[in-house]
Amino acid sequence: MTTVVGIGYPYHDCGAAVLVDGEIVAAVNESRLSRIKREARFPSSAVNELLEDVESVDRIALAGVENAPLGRTLRTELKRTDNSVDRLAEGLRAVQSGLAKTPAIVRETAEKLAAETSLSGAVQELVENIEYVDHHRAHAASAYYTSGFADATVLTIDSSGDGLSSAVWTGSDGTLEQVATNDSVDSIGRIWNQVPTVFGFKGFRHAGKFMGLASYCDDVPPGLGATFDELLTVDGLSVKNRFRRAHANDSYEERVLAWKDLVGDYSAPAVASALQRRTEEVVTEFAETAVETTGCANLALAGGVTANVKLNQRLYELDRVDRLFVHQNMGDGGLAVGAALDHWARSESPVDPTLLDDVYLGPSYDEASIQRAIEAAELPEGYRVRRFDSDDELAAFAAGLLADGHVVNLFRGRMEYGPRALGNRSILYQPTDPSAITWLNERLERTAFMPFAPVTLAEEADECYENYDPDACPAAMFMTITFDCTETMQKRSPGAVHLDGTARPQILEERMNPFYYAVVDEYRRQTGVPTLLNTSFNVHGEPIVCTPGDALRSFLDFGTKALVIGTTAVVAPEES
Structure with a gap:
């Protein structure tokens, strides 16, 4: 078994990933752990989180923003001014800076790994074990190989x-x-x-x-x-x-x-x-x-x-x-995965491009951790805690609340990889309310004009979105593309349709997330509508929630009706 740790350190959206024998098994961005959006600091917490389940690390792949090849750097700098003498001088200074920076980011990474993470080894040993992957090559690898x-x-x-x-x-x-x-x-x-x-x-x-x-x-x-x-x-x-x-x-x-x-x-x-x-x-x-x-x-x-x-x-x-x-984490947050994949493909063995359809690659929390967090939350008077014996019962309960016009927060399983909430760290609401964009954005303290995205059952997607083809557009499973909405969609789910008649859907297959699918499917059974609004579960100004504590704090701040957390539902009193 060969393990590669990927690190993205571009001074924003930093993160880490783990590949085992060429397969992505875990990935998380530092911001989810630090609770600071677009986190710029070295992803020490992300590395430590992922290393908890790793016995040993064979290689480290690093991507950032420092290592511009010298010819490219000179060419870029020569375009920056019209004065030929100044152009040459600036270009040479940039080349000199590039020579200095290339080993600096690798050494800085090694020093931080040695000082701030559970990786063992002297700094120089870590330096020799790090491969720097060009920024755009890491992006390309993240897209192609997934x-x-x-x-x-x-x-x-x-x-x-x-x-x-x-x-x-x-x-x-x-x-x-x-x-x-x-x-x-x-x-x-x-x-x-x-x-x-x-x-x-x-x-x-x-x-x-x-x-x-x-x-x-x-x-x-x-x-x-x-x-x-x-x-x-x-x-x-x-x-x-x-x-x-x-x-x-x-x-x-x-x-x-x-x-x-x-x-x-x-x-x-x-x-x-x-x-x-x-x-x-x-x-x-x-x-x-x-x-x-x-x-x-x-x-x-x-x-x-x-x-x-x-x-x-x-x-x-x-x-x-x-x-x-x-790619689901298309920005610099995806560099860690891309760097690891590129290293594997070039240094270990060829990678067969495989659709990354399981994006639940982040941390998860067991029932004991969830129950401790509920006890520590000191729920206000009137809040009820109800545990369910089966996922089917819990999904039916959540769908019933949604059908009655309530807002339901979901926190289950492993956290999503990338910027989109895709059912494990989500806020759900009925799509039939065209005023949702106003009052729900206000409730969540978000920008009033931003639309909410729909999640739609795959079997019903043709009725909802023009030109949708599951084989031609796997991007539709991850909220990374818009479609023109059909007349049926616009009439049936006006709260999910943007002013221009488009929506940014998550097309959901049961195999991808059975519990989430069960909630949407039960809502469809009760209402005839195969779609729900899905927005990210986070307080304004913070990243998407990661831990049970994050989820409970945000839920209580929102004042929404219910939080489905693990096998438990926390329900607000009627007057909330």
């Missing part, structure tokens, strides 16, 4: 990592080959990180929220559309961020002020809509050219920009694309 596509065109698109902002790869016979790249100066992701700040959003954290505003603008002002057309361009596989090139030597604050001069007089929805439209245009041309270049119509995606679910829908709808997969 897609189930034997052959794939792989796109990695993000803000920046190891000197790149996007890349095209071919995946074939278990190996990855790079086809084309775009340097970090031409990043699409950085535009999404900066433009929202003009309107008071935290760009790095709220790009998804800003994207949600796009549907609230029907007509983009022509001048605004032309601005983004000029600043973000594409020619085949070459993407250009002309704003960044023009402001290459500016500080972050100066760039934000420059964006404010360009778009600050327009409404936030108009700007979001214009940027979304241009992103879709640029990336679809990029993808079409990539598929034409590689000759493979199976598309696998990773990188922060591919968290854009409307963009992913446009890619799925391309005539040249046959099948689409988006």
Whole structure:
């Protein structure tokens, strides 16, 4: 048995993963344990959590944002200014910095592993046991090896990592080959990180929220559309961020002020809509050219920009694309898994790409731990604790509450891998209430305009979503793509349909999560509706809950009706 520990240390969304004989057996991001969103610190707690079930570690694979190959670094820096002498000097300084940083991140990782985790060994021994995996290669590995596509065109698109902002790869016979790249100066992701700040959003954290505003603008002002057309361009596989090139030597604050001069007089929805439209245009041309270049119509995606679910829908709808997969932890939170998979494929044995359909890879807690947490919670007067002898009875109880219009929190089994709550750390509500987007967001202290995602039984998905094909779009199982909703879906589940007529579903098969499936199926039996609203179980500003204590604290803060936790239901009094 050979064990590889993957570590993602990109200074945000850090995490760890464990591969045993090439199979992903566990993965968790540090933020779930530290309770700090997009955690930047070294993932010591994540490593320790995963090592509890590991006897020995044979190899460590590390991915971050430091190791830009020298030629790429020089090329990027030479694009940053028009003065040839300054360009050469800056490029050489960047190369020198790259030479210094490459071993530094490996040594820093070894030092932290030795000091903060249960891994044994001297620092130098750990250094020699760590392989650094290029940032975009780790993204590509995460997408290809978990897609189930034997052959794939792989796109990695993000803000920046190891000197790149996007890349095209071919995946074939278990190996990855790079086809084309775009340097970090031409990043699409950085535009999404900066433009929202003009309107008071935290760009790095709220790009998804800003994207949600796009549907609230029907007509983009022509001048605004032309601005983004000029600043973000594409020619085949070459993407250009002309704003960044023009402001290459500016500080972050100066760039934000420059964006404010360009778009600050327009409404936030108009700007979001214009940027979304241009992103879709640029990336679809990029993808079409990539598929034409590689000759493979199976598309696998990773990188922060591919968290854009409307963009992913446009890619799925391309005539040249046959099948689409988006890695479940598509941002930098997936680097640990990608690094471990890439190391295994290149150093141990070929990896047969297999669909990662079991995303419940995080920590779990036994009934004794859950009961201790309930006792420690000091439930307010009137709250009832009811234990169930069977999952069927508990699922029927939860479904009955949902059918009666109550909100139910779910906490069961292993925590999900990735940013989506997929039934083990979820909040559920009926989809028939069109006002849910207003009052439930307010109850959960979330942004009022953000839609809720539906979970739908796989057998009923055709009736709910246009152009859905389970073989062509495995991404639909993980809330990583939107679909146009059918007329039936819009009438039957208006609370799950966004303003633009789309939804971001989780298509649920019984084999994937039997208890969760039983809740939705029993709700369907009682109401005739095969869908529920599913949103993440977390207090505003915190990551999704991880432990029973997290779950109970958040449940009591929300004031919702019931918490299903293990084999127990904690039920609020009637007046709650």
